[in-house]
Amino acid sequence: LLAEAHRDRVSVVLVRPRNPLNSGAAARAMANFGFAHLAVVAPYGPHWREARSAVGAPQLLQDARESATLSEAVGDCTLVAGTGTLDHRRPGQRAVKLPELTPIIAGEIARGGRIALVFGPEKHGLTRDDLSICHLLVEIPTHPGQPSMNLGQAVAVCLYELACGDGTVTAPASQDIPMPSRGEDDSAASSGELDRLAGVIEETMVASGYSPPAMRRANRLYLRELLRRLAFSQADARRALRLFRRILWRLGHR
């Protein structure tokens, strides 16, 4: 389980929540399990901050950060974990079962990182586009006959696991794709740094004629996923950014 001081390094991010009662219920579960930082991406309607379902947590909901995009919401995070089923997983993206998540998060916090735990909208969950921002996909092991959980309940179950679960990695069963490790003294590139790097590489792909218009979206998603899979350190990201800026300049685009 996560030490209480470490829960302060974890943000809960709700992407395009439709029903304010669910945002309130998420806030309530956060208070129940000792989490304080809520971010909401493109919420539906203006009055979600007043949801009366945030019992015991109205201030937490009032203090939630609001942003237009998921990239913006997780810009300062070094480990972005999206929740959902394997449906929209990016090729090559690591997937873990919820009971295996705690030691991964604890390790990243020990290296000085910040965590985002991301939940999709009620109807269909996170899209492929949302998941391209995530380092890994977290599956709640629900019954195949009825896999889809209520948003507030899914948040409660995940935070219960982080705050109270044993968090022992039982078996490598669902860890089909291992997480690369960085050097001990090198902190991870944040999601925002990776986005900047991805932006410059994408420009380069276009400028160099590598990426025809029909392939641009696919290449963009691939690139985001690749950069997260590689577990760039801040130094790696800075070095790569310099290289691609140089290439762009030589190509006459900057």
Place this chain on the structure above:
Amino acid sequence: LLAEAHRDRVSVVLVRPRNPLNSGAAARAMANFGFAHLAVVAPYGPHWREARSAVGAPQLLQDARESATLSEAVGDCTLVAGTGTLDHRRPGQRAVKLPELTPIIAGEIARGGRIALVFGPEKHGLTRDDLSICHLLVEIPTHPGQPSMNLGQAVAVCLYELACGDGTVTAPASQDIPMPSRGEDDSAASSGELDRLAGVIEETMVASGYSPPAMRRANRLYLRELLRRLAFSQADARRALRLFRRILWRLGHR
């Protein structure tokens, strides 16, 4: 974790739920984690079976058993676990933390028992009277600053722990009161059998002049709790029932 076949021996019991949306949410969480038997005690209002929050579980909600009292709802169960905080715990009643519950339930199922997992109403949880029907109290380890959970979220968290948790008994910390063990080949008295025995003993207390009117309620709660704490087998319960009927007859009351 509980094997899927064993989840069929577990009933979820909602006591006096106020908001039908919460009963529906409980049904949804049951479907998510492979539980099928719902019982509802004295629900508020007539239309709770139609709650649209029972996404993926409308039939489970339709098939729920309804009863007027908790005693009736758990009559066939040999282990009744009430959820809540220590506030209303009966003196001498065993309390466990949620992560410790699974092996206790699994052991009782292995001995042929049936389990009830009982949730109180939204505002105040289970009363002292409700808890006097329970063999043990299960605590969800929430934050002291905001211990009270939403009903649907509490059900989801408990069933997630039973279906997916490691269920290792970590430490005897909260097991301040041990559970007595019965002989291997002797199955537990059901909650209904204990109620019948308690009824006859109570009559005896009154008939013998042991229990003055002012003490009757306190004695009744004590008696219920005592009988559950003693872990009567069916044979024990039958023997005691015969004894007290005999005493009553001698006292001229039957």
